[in-house]
Amino acid sequence: MADNPIEKQHQHEREQERERLRAEEEKDLEVESHRGARPLEGYAGGHTTWTGAQDDKAAARVHAGDADASWEASERQARLEPEPRGADEDED
Template sequence: MADRILEKQHEHEREQERERLRKLEQQDLEVESKRGARPLEGFAGGHTTWTGDQDDQAAARVHAGDADAAREASERQARLEPAEPQSEDEDDSGLRRE
């Protein structure tokens, strides 16, 4: 009798955890469906000597395809497909090597 009660309690707890994870996943999907600039968390109020035009040209050249590559990697991961290196400069994760 006590075993049955404990088993019901454990099943109820597992179902609550699954529901919590479903809600978190739904929130993640909603955030990811909206494209656009996102603030850097943790750095909003930090002091920096960095200026806006430092390395802009180099950054634009080096990181030109990062957003598309990251989106493709995320979609590939969601489909559980292995990464395919597209050039000599990329490793197996699909990210550029420096």
């Protein structure tokens, strides 16, 4: 079946992909085996993982600039620019 060099290469690539997927599944299972707070899943228009004690006003205030910051970071990355230094780094 795998006498053809191209077929051997394709088979090797498929095996590598299966191994990568197995490793990702292992990571997922490890994370899911622990209960606790989950990180935000990125910017979305729907509700996030805020608890009942955190009202929508607080969420809107804390995450008001997330979309713009994410867009700017994506633009910098696309231009291969370094990340800007934080305010606490400038004090050194």
